[in-house]
Amino acid sequence: MEFYMKLPRSKKEFAIFLGIVSIISVNIIAPLITCFEAGFYLSVWQDVLTVLPFIWMSVIGAVLLTYMPAEKLTSIIVSKKDSFHAQIIVNTLCTVFLMSILLTIIGIWIGTRSITLEPIRLFFYKWPHNFAISLFVELCIAQPAARLAILKLHLWKDAKKAKER
Template identity: 65%
Template structure:
């Protein structure tokens, strides 16, 4: 009930998670970098669509590797929660590595060596922010959307049967 059951639902699931994540994570990381000011938030809002495109591309690129790493840690008998938390951990781990560099390039609107040079200083904070947002906000909301869709489909199917 909490997971997408087809490609259309997977696309919706990914859109819900990515929109929530990008709109929370990007401004938070930017605020920690540059300060908590309205003009910084306004500037961040302008680049969010480009960051969102990068996030969608990275989700599609890191989906299989994250699944592979998850299967190495959790076993078939482990709980649904264990599978989800470990999958979120690996997905955020892989994506945060790339987005610490790519997100800085998009946000600053130029490519430089600065995000690579400062990677080990900035990545732990970025990872922690992203993991918290994914595990506590974005994924639970997306799973609730899936549950509601599946409940609606089930009730619709029951009405057809009667």
């Protein structure tokens, strides 16, 4: 029942879910990672705000690019009989794993406004940190908020259908 109520049922609901998760994630993860790297200063945060729209677009692209591979990886790790929470945690883990690989490189390119080999050279130094921050934000803030919004949407739609009968 939780799958039916807390996850998107249509492409439109998927877009809503993706929008909620991506906006929350980008507005928390990008500033945190940058501030840990460059320092917690107002000027650093303001600089991050100028590139957030570009990071958000790259996050949307990364989600769409990694969605199917993350689903396949999740199906290898968990079975259909596992609980909703087990499947959600593993799916989030797989999604964040794949996306953090891409965004560790792309995010630095966007943030520094230059395409260099530096993020690739420093990848194994930066990626674990980025992965940990992203996983925490996704598991504890962004995805629960989006699932709650989808649940509320489904409850509203179901109540509306019940009234029409």
